[in-house]
Amino acid sequence: MTRSRAGNLPLELTSFVGRRQEIAEGKRLLATGRMVTLTGVGGVGKTRLALRIAAEMSREFRDGIWLVDLAPLTAGDLLADTVAGVVGCPQPDLASLAEYLRDKRSLLVLDNCEHLLSQCAALAGDLLAMAPGLSVLATSRQALHLTGERILEVPPLTVPEAAEATMDDALQNEAVRLFEDRAASVVHDFRVNDANSATVAELCRRLEGIPLAIELAAVRVQVLSVEQILERLANRFRLLTTGPTTAPPRQKTLRALLDWSYDLCSAEERALWERLSVFSGGCRLEAIEHVCSEDGIAPESVLDVLGRLVDKSIVQRRGRGRFGMLDTLRQYGLERLAAAGQDRSLRLRHRDWCRGLAAQAETEWFGEHQMEWLGRLTEEQGNVRAALEFCLSEPGEAWAALEIAGAMWSHRLSWSSPSEGHHWLERALAQEADAGSVRAKALWVDAWLVLLRGEAEAAKPLLEECRELAARLGDEAQLAGAVHITGFATLLAGDFGRAFELLEEALARRRALGHRGNAWVALFQLAMTAVLMGDRRSAKLCEEVLETAEQANAEWSVSYALWVVALDRWRQGAYRPAVSMMRDAVRLKLRCNDHLGLAQCLEGLAWILADDGQHEQAAQMLGAAHMVWRSIGTSLPGLGHLAGLHDRCESAVRQHLKEATFKAAFDRGSEFSLDQAAACALDEKLTRPAEALQPESDVTSILTRREREIAELVAQGLSNKQIADALVISQRTAECHVENILRKLNFTSRSQVAKTWTARQAG
Numbered sequence: 186m187t188r189s190r191a192g193n194l195p196l197e198l199t200s201f202v203g204r205r206q207e208i209a210e211g212k213r214l215l216a217t218g219r220m221v222t223l224t225g226v227g228g229v230g231k232t233r234l235a236l237r238i239a240a241e242m243s244r245e246f247r248d249g250i251w252l253v254d255l256a257p258l259t260a261g262d263l264l265a266d267t268v269a270g271v272v273g274c275p276q277p278d279l280a281s282l283a284e285y286l287r288d289k290r291s292l293l294v295l296d297n298c299e300h301l302l303s304q305c306a307a308l309a310g311d312l313l314a315m316a317p318g319l320s321v322l323a324t325s326r327q328a329l330h331l332t333g334e335r336i337l338e339v340p341p342l343t344v345p346e347a348a349e350a351t352m353d354d355a356l357q358n359e360a361v362r363l364f365e366d367r368a369a370s371v372v373h374d375f376r377v378n379d380a381n382s383a384t385v386a387e388l389c390r391r392l393e394g395i396p397l398a399i400e401l402a403a404v405r406v407q408v409l410s411v412e413q414i415l416e417r418l419a420n421r422f423r424l425l426t427t428g429p430t431t432a433p434p435r436q437k438t439l440r441a442l443l444d445w446s447y448d449l450c451s452a453e454e455r456a457l458w459e460r461l462s463v464f465s466g467g468c469r470l471e472a473i474e475h476v477c478s479e480d481g482i483a484p485e486s487v488l489d490v491l492g493r494l495v496d497k498s499i500v501q502r503r504g505r506g507r508f509g510m511l512d513t514l515r516q517y518g519l520e521r522l523a524a525a526g527q528d529r530s531l532r533l534r535h536r537d538w539c540r541g542l543a544a545q546a547e548t549e550w551f552g553e554h555q556m557e558w559l560g561r562l563t564e565e566q567g568n569v570r571a572a573l574e575f576c577l578s579e580p581g582e583a584w585a586a587l588e589i590a591g592a593m594w595s596h597r598l599s600w601s602s603p604s605e606g607h608h609w610l611e612r613a614l615a616q617e618a619d620a621g622s623v624r625a626k627a628l629w630v631d632a633w634l635v636l637l638r639g640e641a642e643a644a645k646p647l648l649e650e651c652r653e654l655a656a657r658l659g660d661e662a663q664l665a666g667a668v669h670i671t672g673f674a675t676l677l678a679g680d681f682g683r684a685f686e687l688l689e690e691a692l693a694r695r696r697a698l699g700h701r702g703n704a705w706v707a708l709f710q711l712a713m714t715a716v717l718m719g720d721r722r723s724a725k726l727c728e729e730v731l732e733t734a735e736q737a738n739a740e741w742s743v744s745y746a747l748w749v750v751a752l753d754r755w756r757q758g759a760y761r762p763a764v765s766m767m768r769d770a771v772r773l774k775l776r777c778n779d780h781l782g783l784a785q786c787l788e789g790l791a792w793i794l795a796d797d798g799q800h801e802q803a804a805q806m807l808g809a810a811h812m813v814w815r816s817i818g819t820s821l822p823g824l825g826h827l828a829g830l831h832d833r834c835e836s837a838v839r840q841h842l843k844e845a846t847f848k849a850a851f852d853r854g855s856e857f858s859l860d861q862a863a864a865c866a867l868d869e870k871l872t873r874p875a876e877a878l879q880p881e882s883d884v885t886s887i888l889t890r891r892e893r894e895i896a897e898l899v900a901q902g903l904s905n906k907q908i909a910d911a912l913v914i915s916q917r918t919a920e921c922h923v924e925n926i927l928r929k930l931n932f933t934s935r936s937q938v939a940k941t942w943t944a945r946q947a948g
Contacts, residue, residue, distance in 0.1 A: 191247075191248060191249030191250075192243075192246075192249035192250035192251050192252075192291075192292075193249075193250075193251055193252055193271065194236060194239060194240055194243075194250050194252055194294075195236070195252070197236075197237075199366075199367070199370070200366055201233065201237055202342075202359055202362050202363040202366055203342055203343070203359030203362065203363065204230070204234055204237065204342075204359070207234055207337065207339060207340075208234070208237055208238055208241065210337055211223070211234065211235075211238040211322075211337050212238055212241060212242055214335040214337055215238065215242060215292075215320060215322060215335075216242075216245070217335075218333060218334075218335045219313055219319070219320045219321065219333070220309060220313060220320070220321050220323075220329075220331055220333055220334045220335065221320075221321070221322050221323070221334075221335045221336075221337060222298075222322075222323040222324070222325055222328055222329055222334055222335070222336055222337070223235055223322070223323070223324045223325075223337050223338075223339050224324075224325055224326065224327060224328055224336060224337070224338050224339065225326070225338055225339035225340070226326065226395070227326060227397075227512070227513040228395050228396065228397030228398060228511075228513050229339050229340070229341060229395055229396060229397070230339060230342075230396040230397070231296075231324035231325075231339050232296050232297075232324055233396070234339055235294055235296065235322055235324050236252070236294070238322065239252075239292055239294055239322060242292070245290075245292075246290055246291055246292040246320070247290050248289035248290050248291045248318075249272075249289075249291050249292075250291070250292040250294065251271050251272045251291065251292070251293055251294065252271070252294045252296060253267060253268050253271045253293065253294065253295050253296065254296050254297060255267070255295060255296060255297045255298060255300075255301060255305070256296070256297040256466075256512040257465045257466030257467075257566075257567030257570075257571075258301065258567070258570070259465065259570055259571055259574045260570060260574055261301045261303075261304035262304070262608070263277075263570070263601070263605060263608070264301060264304050264305065264308050265277045265278060265279055265282055265308060266601035266602060266604070266605050267601065268282060268293070268295075268308065269281070269282050269285075269601065269602075270601045272285065272286065272291070272293070273285075273859065274286075274816060275602060275780045275816055275817040276602065276815075276816055276817050277601055277602050277604055277605070278604075279308070279311055279312075280315075281815075281816065282312065283311065283312055283315035283316050284315075285816065286312065286316040286318070286319050287315065287316045287317070287318070288318060289316070289318050289319070290318040291318065291319055291320070292319075292320045292321075292322060293309075293312070293319060293320070293321045293322070294321075294322045294323075294324075295309065295321060295322070295323040295324070296323075296324050297324060297325070297512060298323050298324065298325035298329065299325045299326040299327060302325065302327065302329060305323065305325070305329055306329040306330060306331055309321045309323065309329060309331060310331050310332070313331075313333075340394075341360070341393050341394030341395050341396075342358070342359035342360040342363060342389075342394035342395075342396060342399070343358045343359045343360060343394060344358055344360045344361075344386075344389045344390045344392075344393070344394045345357075345358045345360075345361060345386035345389065345390065347390075351379070351382060352377055352378055352379050352382040354382075355377060355382040355383075355385060355386045356377060356382075358386075358389065359394070360389035360392070360394040360399055361377060361382075361385055361386060361389050363396060363399050363400070363403075364377070364385055364388070364389060364399050364402070364403050365377045365385075367399070367400045367403035367404070368403040368404075368406045370403075371403070371404055371406060371407050372406050372407060375406055381411050384411045384412055384415055385411055387415060388402060388411065388414060388415045388418065391415070391418055392418070397511070397513065400498065401446055401497075401498050401499075402414055402418070404496070404497060404498045405449075405497075407496070417445065417449070418445060443513070443514065443517045446497070446499060446514075447517070447521070449497070450493075450494075450497070450499070451490075451493075452481065453481065453482055453486065453490045454490055454493055454494055454497075454499075455521075456477075456480075456481050456482055457473075457477055457482060457487070457490045457491065457494060458494060458499055458500075458510075458514075458518050458521075459518045459519075459521045459522040459525070459527070459531075460476065460477035460482075460518075460522070460527075460531055461473065461477060461494075461500065461508075461510060461515075461518060462510070462515045462516070462517075462518030462519040462521075462522055463476065463519075463522070463528075463531045463532055463534075463535040463571075464476075464509070464535065464567075464568055464571075465567040465568055465570065465571035466509065466564075466565070466566065466567020466568060467503050467507040467508060467509030467564075467567070468507060468508060468509070468565075468568060469506055469507055469508075470487075470488065470491070470506065470508070472538055472568075473487055473491060473508065474487045474488075475534075475538050475541075476531070476534045476535050476538050477531075491508065495508070499514055505564065507564070529579075532572075532575050532579075535568070535571070535572060535575075536572045536575055536576060536582070536585055536589075538572075539565075539568055539569055539572035539573075539589055540572075540585060540588055540589055540592075542561075542562075542565060542569075543562075543569070543588075543589045543592035543593055544588075544592050546558045546561070546562055546592065546593070546595065546596055547592040547593075547594070547595050547596075547702075550595035550596060550702050550739075551595070551701055551702030551705055551737055551739050551742060552737050552738065552739055553737070553738035553739070555737075555738075555739040555740060555741050555742065556740050556741065556776070556777070558596060559596055559598055559599060559741065559777060562593070562596050562599035563598070563599050566599065566601075569589065569593075569599075572585075572589060573586050573589060573590060573609050573613075576589070576613070577609075577612055577613060577616060583613050583616035583617035583620075584613075584617050584620040584623055584624075586609060586612070586613035586616075586617075587610070587613045587614065587617055587620050587623045587624060587626075587627040588623050590606060590609040590610045590613060590627065590630070591610070591623065591626045591627040591630045593606060593630075594606075594630040594633060594634075595702060597634070597637070598741075598777060598778065598779055602817070603634045603635075603637040603638050604634075604638060606630075606631075606634045607631060607634045607635055607638065610627050610630060610631040610634070611631065613627065614627060614628070614631065621654075621658060622655075622658055622660045622662075622663055624654065625651050625654045625655045625658065625660055625663035625666075625667075626662075626663050626666060628647045628648070628650055628651035628654070628667075629647070629648065629651045629663065629666035629667050629669070629670045630666075631647050632644040632647035632648045632651070632670050632674070633670050633673065635647070636670070636673060636674055636677060637781065641674060641677060641678060644670070644674055645674075648667055648670060648671050648674070651663060651666065651667040651670075652664070652667040652671075655667055661694070661697075661698060662698055662700070664694070665691060665694035665695055665698060665700070665703070666703075668687055668690055668691045668694060669687075669688070669691035669694075669695065669703070669706075669707055671687055672684050672686075672687030672688040672690070672691050672707075672710065673688070673710055675687055676688070676710060676713070676714050676717075676826050677825050677826055678825050678826075679825035679826055679828070679829060681714050681717055681718035681826070682718065684710075684714045684826075685711065685714045685715065685718065685720070688707055688710050688711040688714060689711060691707045692704060692707040692708055692711055695707050701737075705730070705733055705734065705737075705739075705742060708726070708729065708730055708733065709730050709742075709745055709746065709749060711726060712726035712727045712729070712730045712749050712753075713749050713752075713826070714826075715727075716749060716752050716753045716756060717752075717826055717830070719756065723753050723756070724753055724757070727746075727749055727750045727753045728750070730745075730746045730749060730750070731743070731746040731747065731750050733746075734746040740773055740776065740777070741773070741777045741779065743773060744770045744773035744774050744777060744779065744782060745770075745782065747766050747767070747769050747770035747773070748767065748770045748782070748785060748786055748789060750766055751763045751764075751766035751767040751770065751789060751793070752789055752792075754766065755789070755792065755793045755796065760793055760796060760797040761797075763793045764790065764793055764794070764797075767786055767789050767790050767793065767866075768790075768866065768867050768868070770782075770786050771783065771786045771787075771790075771863055771866045771867055772867070774786055774863075775863055780813055780816065780817050780859065781817055783813055783859070783862070783863065784810050784813035784814050784817065785827070786866065787806050787809050787810035787813060787862060787866055788806075788807075788810045788827060788830075788831060790803075790806045790866055791803045791804075791806035791807045791810060791831075791834055792830055792831075792833075792834045794806060795834045795837050795838050796837075800837075800838045800841040800842050801842060801846065801850045802850075803834065803838050804838050804842060804846075804847050804850035804851045804854070805850045805851065805853055805854040805865065806854060806865070806866065807831070807834065807835060807838070807851055807854065808850065808851035808852060808853060808854025808855035808856075808857075809854035809855065809857050809861075809862035809865060809866070810854075810862075811851070811854070811855050812854065812855045812856070812857055812862060813859065813862060816859070
């Protein structure tokens with residue numbers, strides 16, 4: 186299977202059977218039109234077909250093919266956020282997304298559009314109109330009804346005619362070949378032969394060639410003979426022939442399959458299937474044990490019952506120890522849960538699990554597990570969104586949405602953008618006016634998020650209400666929050682003297698309350714204020730900020746500490762140490778995927794380079810920073826505390842460079858990708874997009890010296906720590922630096938790095 190040079194198409198883990206005609210037609214439609222939708226019943230194989238078509242056309246899309254799975258998404262107004270997150274555009278609004286894609290030759294694969302049909306149609310139509318190089322391949326149970334949309338209805342696989350009873354005749358059909366392939370994956374010596382070919386052919390006919398049905402049936406050869414499978418299936422189909430006459434025949438067939446799978450489960454398995462359906466986007470074992478146990482499923486039985494559901498292909502194992510269901514199976518479980526009158530109680534348990542998750546993340550965010558929590562909350566986005574949507578659609582539950590979204594302040598990177606966090610808080614605040622301290626906290630958190638969006642005026646009424654409510658309640662924690670964020674707003678406005686007073690007060694309040702993480706944030710902002718105002722206390726404050734973060738082993742916080750310390754070194758005239766520390770900060774920003782922080786680092790590097798006489802490099806960094814600011818939707822003038830230093834730097838650089846030289850360098854930086862901007866900041870070799878490194882590339886000609894050294898040490902089997910020791914990398918960023926290099930190499934595993942490097946050396 187051909188791999189694209191960019192994008193996120195997954196590798197195929199099982200063989201692809203049949204579909205030659207549909208692949209050819211899909212490629213033809215996509216080559217002659219920019220909007221193609223694969224339609225068909227759930228379980229018919231639309232996603233697999235779309236991925237195969239996309240992969241075979243990868244050479245046509247030089248800037249990548251991007252798969253966006255919409256099944257976990259419940260809120261249509263977050264569609265642009267989701268697409269932006271996948272393609273690498275951090276700013277979620279439509280205009281920024283269209284601008285990001287405008288000059289790219291890319292393919293967007295929108296998978297599972299049916300529950301967000303109108304929103305998907307609107308987004309696809311707008312993007313296609315504004316980004317002429319973009320094509321869209323969608324999968325949906327019905328057409329999007331867009332002008333110019335090409336429809337490819339995905340039929341079931343071909344099945345044998347009744348007369349095709351011999352083995353050779355049966356194997357001419359896609360459905361039979363798929364059944365044999367999947368059955369052989371669980372019973373290795375299974376083959377379609379003269380003895381069973383007639384039964385397999387009949388089974389595939391009864392399943393009407395629907396791939397999902399065939400795959401689920403094939404797994405049953407572990408415990409049933411083909412004849413027993415057919416017998417049970419035949420009974421189930423006869424039972425369902427009296428279903429609603431208005432239902433399409435294919436929906437009846439899929440319902441028959443799902444009812445059949447359900448009836449093959451024990452009472453415990455059925456209950457767990459239904460309860461698992463409240464999760465969105467998968468979940469971990471401990472979440473299943475928390476939400477789904479009791480009431481007929483003992484906590485100690487969950488693991489065994491889950492294992493049986495995995496064996497029966499109802500639940501899938503996913504990466505990082507997660508479990509999930511196909512959306513068709515999940516929807517079936519939800520309907521069963523509702524029919525039993527248990528859906529509200531399970532959604533409440535799911536909501537409470539999300540509340541606990543958010544609360545624990547907030548409690549533990551400033552410490553050695555900081556990076557783990559960033560990753561954990563990112564992977565649980567689907568569940569958090571589902572819980573928030575439930576809270577905001579269920580009368581009397583908006584208070585819980587305030588609680589969950591308010592607790593997420595410490596992990597703003599877990600939202601697709603500050604805009605998403607604001608989206609949930611704004612809705613919850615509008616619905617719940619009487620939540621006491623929970624509302625007060627949500628007000629300052631929302632104010633902080635809109636400030637990060639550069640909307641200072643929008644934050645003022647939020648902070649005013651927060652102060653009044655917290656004072657009325659006598660809530661010292663939320664009063665501290667109001668003072669803190671007011672100080673931050675004052676810092677952004679460039680009133681450094683007043684900001685210092687407020688942040689000093691906030692720090693004292695936070696420390697008195699024992700809020701270690703909140704206190705560190707206030708301390709960081711206080712140190713930043715001291716640096717920007719040239720206060721003599723800046724060095725001591727910066728040292729405390731870095732020392733506190735390092736002692737807590739909080740890497741994301743360390744990245745910000747390094748940034749502010751680098752600025753302080755720069756203000757003291759120590760340019761080379763300042764550059765070194767700023768680059769350490771960039772490396773951590775990449776590891777955290779913190780684009781706002783990266784923009785600040787690029788700005789800081791520009792200021793340092795300018796004062797160090799490296800004017801053309803400084804102009805290029807200003808351009809790169811401009812690109813990132815624009816991509817995340819935060820204008821630099823909205824962050825007044827940095828705007829003055831930016832203007833000073835730009836003015837100085839323009840004085841030392843001819844206008845044409847400045848413009849060329851600035852434009853060069855503004856055209857960088859995020860990866861190129863980071864590489865330039867780290868003084869690493871830049872590559873053009875066409876030279877993006879792939880496993881097939883000429884490794885030795887593209888890698889920097891340090892990357893070649895790391896690849897060679899990986900090939901020798903060394904761990905990240907051993908590599909760091911061998912290269913004498915600063916211990917502060919050692920292992921994450923090695924990991925970031927490996928990520929940049931774009932290999933799927935360390936073993937692939939080793940294998941490719943060894944092969945290149947031998948060649």
